[in-house]
Amino acid sequence: xxxxxxxxxxxxxxxxxxxxxxxxxxxxxxxxxxxxxxxxxxxxxxxxxxxxxxxxxxxxxxxxxxxxxxxxxxxxxxxxxxxxxxxxxxxxxxxxxxxxxxxxxxxxxxxxxxxxxxxxxxxxxxxxxxxxxxxxxxxxxxxxxxxxxxxxxxxxxxxxxxxxxxxxxxxxxxxxxxxxxxxxxxxxxxxxxxxxxxxxxxxxxxxxxxxxxxxxxxxxx
Numbered sequence: 001x002x003x004x005x006x007x008x009x010x011x012x013x014x015x016x017x018x019x020x021x022x023x024x025x026x027x028x029x030x031x032x033x034x035x036x037x038x039x040x041x042x043x044x045x046x047x048x049x050x051x052x053x054x055x056x057x058x059x060x061x062x063x064x065x066x067x068x069x070x071x072x073x074x075x076x077x078x079x080x081x082x083x084x085x086x087x088x089x090x091x092x093x094x095x096x097x098x099x100x101x102x103x104x105x106x107x108x109x110x111x112x113x114x115x116x117x118x119x120x121x122x123x124x125x126x127x128x129x130x131x132x133x134x135x136x137x138x139x140x141x142x143x144x145x146x147x148x149x150x151x152x153x154x155x156x157x158x159x160x161x162x163x164x165x166x167x168x169x170x171x172x173x174x175x176x177x178x179x180x181x182x183x184x185x186x187x188x189x190x191x192x193x194x195x196x197x198x199x200x201x202x203x204x205x206x207x208x209x210x211x212x213x214x215x216x217x218x219x220x221x
Contacts, residue, residue: 005034006056007041012049012199014042021057027110028066029081036088043095049199051095053118054102055111061101061127064109067136082141085110089142092117093214096207098198102191103127103178113144116151116177119210122194123178124187127169131161152176 006017016038018025027035042048055061065081073081092099092114101107101115103123108130115121131148133140140161148157152175160167160175172178182190198206 003034004028004031005038007038009045009048011196012047013052013195014038014045014048014050015052015054016042017054017056018062019056021055021059023066024060024063024106025055025057025111026063026066027085027114028069029084031066032085032088036091039088039091039095043091043097049097049201049203050195051097051099052102052195053092053099053114055104058105060106060108060111061103062108062111062114063106064111064113064132065141078138078141085113085142089113089117093143093147096210097203098206098210100194103129106130109133109140110142110144112177113140113142113147116144116147120179120194121177122191123169123172123181125169125181125184127172127178127181129160129167129172129177130164132164134162135164148177 002019004019006019008015016035018027018031020026020031042051070078070081098120099118100120100122101118103115103121105126106128107115109132112129112131131140131144139145145157145161148160156175167175167177169178169181173181
């Protein structure tokens with residue numbers, strides 16, 4: 001059976017790959033469970049200093065929840081699905097180590113919600129952002145609306161969620177959804193430089209800085 005998550009570690013960087021390229025890295029329960037395990041291991045590993053999350057293939061970071069699987073659930077099952085997804089995504093957001101989502105192609109629905117959990121969202125020039133849940137008759141269920149409002153403000157968040165427009169990379173930067181766009185001719189070089197910089201910072205100080213910047217530290221930083 002194909003592994004839904006692939007984890008590679010090198011030079012203090014844990015690379016977590018969503019591995020379902022044939023279905024644009026959509027997220028089913030098996031992938032969600034494997035993602036939680038990978039995040040837990042990265043958080044507990046003293047040798048891991050930075051976590052990079054990306055999608056397999058060239059077409060998508062992730063198009064979100066596996067709709068066939070989600071539609072097959074009972075109302076109770078959907079509630080449990082949403083609750084579990086929130087648990088996993090909260091773990092990513094609260095990880096003491098810096099996290100980066102590398103968005104190549106689509107980041108839609110739950111895929112966008114996953115990216116919003118990360119400290120940085122770097123897009124390639126093909127990145128395309130959208131939140132299509134309302135078109136399917138439900139709400140973003142993994143914390144995306146709250147995180148989006150916090151990140152880009154209520155007015156922009158309403159535009160993204162309620163109008164369901166597909167937002168290209170440079171527009172997503174202007175909105176504040178993407179941290180930056182990596183130029184095609186320097187994509188790998190720029191990403192490697194960022195990863196190297198973060199991995200060389202003092203991990204304790206970096207964790208304190210992240211905690212303070214997220215507003216959860218009340219010690220006066």
